[in-house]
Amino acid sequence: MKIILITPRGPTSRTGNQVAATRWARILRQLGHQVRAASAYDGRPADLMVAVHAWRSAAAIADFKAACPDRPVVLQLSGTDIYDYITSDPGPTLRAMAQADRLVALNDLAWRVVPRRLRARLTVIHQSAAAPRPPRRPSRRAVVISVIGHLRDVKDPLRAAAAARLLPADSRVIVEQVGSAYTPQWAALARQEMAANPRYAWRGDVPPAAVRRLLARSHAMVISSLSEGGANVVSEAAVAGVPILASRMDGNVGLLGADYPGYFPVGDTTALAGLLRRIEDDPGFVRQLTQALRRLAPLFNPARERAAWRRLLAGLAPGIGGL
Structure with missing residues (x-):
């Protein structure tokens, strides 16, 4: 499957959104999909859009749905989406959430601020972390x-x-x-x-x-x-x-x-x-x-996060979850 991954630009390449998007691109490729990253939708065809941040990706989601109305969108809700923009600037945020076929949250309590009519689309995927390198050795000096x-x-x-x-x-x-x-x-x-x-x-x-x-x-x-x-x-x-x-x-x-x-x-x-x-x-x-x-x-665990993405994609269309 060809996936376009939308990640809005931030002030540094190590924002939480961009770090998450980089990890997800790796996971999606491990599942056998072709992934190209962009900060906006460029009109090129894709089988699926994965978008990070509802408020910042609202225009990209709208453009993709206009060009490919039968293709699904998976939208990851950032902290500023669900704890700020959903009330301070709800128009773009709620529009993006409504256009998405699946919503991804990163914590188990995010459902409390997702509108009731959209909660059936919501799944939680915990962000994973690899085993520590180097091993933990707390400082003895302080x-x-x-x-x-x-x-x-x-x-x-x-x-x-x-x-x-x-x-x-x-x-x-x-x-x-x-x-x-x-x-x-x-x-x-x-x-x-x-x-x-x-x-x-x-x-x-x-x-x-x-x-x-x-x-x-x-x-x-x-x-x-x-x-x-x-x-x-x-x-x-x-x-x-x-x-x-x-x-x-x-x-x-x-x-x-x-x-x-x-x-x-x-x-x-x-x-x-x-x-x-x-x-x-x-x-x-x-x-x-x-x-x-x-x-x-x-x-x-990274395997757990990868399995969650496989289930999510398979739920959109049987047979596309990946390896």
Whole structure:
């Protein structure tokens, strides 16, 4: 089958949408399909469109359906689609969702914000992560807390740095952050934080190998987002066995489960500081987090994600799911 994969351009090649699209292109090719990636529909025929981000891909979906009305569209809903644009600019978002034959969400609670009339089209595919390379060896020089994600408003990116400021003077916690700043203002804020906070370092945008090395030496990873569609860094940390401290909102709870012990209220610096202290001083808490992630890790197995795509495609037309 010939598939066109629509991925809107972002400020960096390592946005969550583009990373997911690259992985899905690989999966679809492994299933025996021909995949070409584009940021807009170019009018060339295809058997199927897979589109990332409803709001940003709305025009591409409309163009494809006008040119190929009998060909299916699979639409992946991003976090900004379902937790922002669906209410702030619903026209393009809901139009794209209505035109799609299948909707893909990345967390188990996304259904709550999908219109009831479209929920039958929805399936959840958890983003996978490969076995960690290098193996995990937490730093002995400090208690390293990693923050992995671009600096943008929705990520609440400096929350862990602010929490580290509240720790006692004898704490060995340091916060290392990687990811590009989406605006000059965020870059300036990160530099100001480094100048004022000896526990914080921002490394900027780094290649995937550097991210893996940071995870390998981390004692915990913080994801403090205000909203998420389903962050792949959660999958990566879970598979690597790195304890996750997560803001309690649907995108995280829909991956980690309601009973996961490592949550803090969104935006609550004091609560996060308390969890950082427990990572440093409470081995029982660390074991509790590690055991919970060990139970969750099979959800993020690459073979499981590939099988989910095979079932999805086979459901569109028998015999096209792939090998």
